[in-house]
Amino acid sequence: MxxxxxxxxxxxxxxxxxxxxxxxxxxxxxxxxxxxxxxxxxxxxxxxxxxxxxxxxxxxxxxxxxxxxxxxxxxxxxxxxxxxxxxxxxxxxxxxxxxxxxxxxxxxxxxxxxxxxxxxxxxxxxxxxxxxxxxxxxxxxxxxxxxxxxxxxxxxxxxxxxxxxxxxxxxxxxxxxxxxxxxxxxxxxxxxxxxxLRKDLPSVSLLQKSPSSPVSCHATGFYPDRVLMFWRKDGEELHEDVDLGEILPNHDGSFQMSADLDLSSVPAEDWRRYECVFHLSGVEDDIVTKLDKAKIRTNREKPSDRTIHITAGVxxxxxxxxxxxxxxxxxxxxxxxxxxxxxxxxxxxxxxxx
Structure with a gap:
């Protein structure tokens, strides 16, 4: 069913x-x-x-x-x-x-x-x-x-x-x-x-559809669903130009979510000042992902990636x-x-x- x-x-x-x-x-x-x-x-x-x-x-x-x-x-x-x-x-x-x-x-x-x-x-x-x-x-x-x-x-x-x-x-x-x-x-x-009552940490990836698209910090496989996810610059949390996604269930009972960052007005040399932070309730250490162009996965590189994260929680x-x-x-x-x-x-x- x-x-x-x-x-x-x-x-x-x-x-x-x-x-x-x-x-x-x-x-x-x-x-x-x-x-x-x-x-x-x-x-x-x-x-x-x-x-x-x-x-x-x-x-x-x-x-x-x-x-x-x-x-x-x-x-x-x-x-x-x-x-x-x-x-x-x-x-x-x-x-x-x-x-x-x-x-x-x-x-x-x-x-x-x-x-x-x-x-x-x-x-x-x-x-x-x-x-x-x-x-x-x-x-x-x-x-x-x-x-x-x-x-x-x-x-x-x-x-x-x-x-x-x-x-x-x-x-x-x-x-x-x-x-x-x-x-x-x-x-x-x-x-x-x-x-x-388990606590599962996610795998976190940086995704971008095109050079002009926002960079998405995508976390999947975490449990439970009590999490915080945000972008920060120079150690300070960002509120503008950030679009928090919804927490979605995966087929195995774990969860996924994304936080998108609009970098259209940010010079390329300043990207290194940004990082994505994922916090799971009850876990002391956060997962911090530095914004690195070399680690960003794009549709242009792997067309198959276009749907993998969309279908994961269907x-x-x-x-x-x-x-x-x-x-x-x-x-x-x-x-x-x-x-x-x-x-x-x-x-x-x-x-x-x-």
Whole structure:
């Protein structure tokens, strides 16, 4: 199945060490050759488990997750029941309800949700989330700070009022977001620490398309995604003429990013005053790359280099089928420094590459 890109907006600040658990659920109707229900579990942006209504089994995507389920059969039983019985029925009922609320009959319709939490292992702070979307638009979201449901669509107002009046439902949501999901996340991190808590330094290259193009400092193969990357001149960090790229996932679970420097107004003899700096959170020594014309790789020298760094991160997490179906989660009430912004694409594309 084709994997999709998940972009992380890079902010040049010192970022806390955060871990995340995300459970993506997607129910659909009217989509030919595609399962009516799909679930994917993601930890720290890494797909760890998947199931759908066609295969009817839990597929582990990481060796440590397979070992965990083999040693904890009660969790496998619980996940299997949720994936094959409880959640499919829930989503089927809700798709029918949504079609009625929006006065719809046939056609393709998608009802989705994302639940989980972020945990800061330095401060202990937990940020839980539970959100729903329908046909590519936000529908309902739980605000953990106020313990209330938010309804960005008028069709959701009645549901919001009913759910906010249901104290037992509110309590269950609070327990999941503040206790159960964080417990699961910490447990998974412990089982998968050799993979999830590793620190991999990248290979760094200088790239330039043409003599008049910016010089790109490209780092790939690093993990985790908590990094700083910048250019400096004579030891001082540059802000002008620098274009920071986004952090992109690679197919192997590592990450890549670039920082472009515009040298159009810089005399050739001054290039030696510039250097690219890469810093990985938790690693004391930076990777410093001096700007040296002899080390710059260009398309003119190796035409095959034109695509190698573009394609390196194209295959990522099959899990983002929530994003793949065009669902933009309701995040306006979440923290402004949230690390996650989901991309959108079509379910049909997902099917074609499965």
């Amino acid at each position: 084709k994997k999709f890109l998940l972009l992380l907006l890079f902010c040049h600040v010192s970022s806390p060490v955060k871990h995340s658990l995300k459970l993506f659920f997607s129910g659909s109707s009217g989509v030919p050759n595609f399962p009516e229900f799909v679930v994917a579990a993601v930890i720290d942006e890494l797909l760890v488990a998947y199931c759908d209504s066609n295969k009817k089994i839990i597929e582990t995507k990481q060796d440590w997750m397979k070992t965990f389920l083999e040693n904890n059969p009660q969790y496998l039983e619980m996940y299997t029941k949720e994936c094959l019985e409880s959640q499919p029925n829930f989503f089927k009922v809700w798709i029918n309800r949504m079609k009625q609320r929006f006065n719809q009959t046939g056609g393709v319709h998608i009802f989705q949700s994302m639940a989980g939490c972020e945990w800061d292992d330095e401060t202990g702070e937990v940020n839980g989330f539970n959100q729903y979307g329908y046909d590519g638009e936000d529908f309902l979201a739980f605000d953990l700070k106020t313990s209330t449901w938010i309804a960005p669509k008028s069709q959701a107002v009645i549901i919001r009022q009913r759910w906010n009046a249901d104290e037992s439902r509110i309590k269950r949501i609070q327990i999941h977001l503040t206790e159960i999901y964080p417990k699961w996340l910490k447990m998974y991190l412990d089982w998968g620490k050799s993979s999830l 295959a990522v997490l099959a899990v983002i089928l929530v994003a793949a179906t065009g669902f933009i989660f309701f995040t306006k009430r979440r923290k402004p420094n949230s690390l996650h912004n989901l991309l959108t694409t079509s379910l049909r594309t997902l099917c074609q590459h499965s």
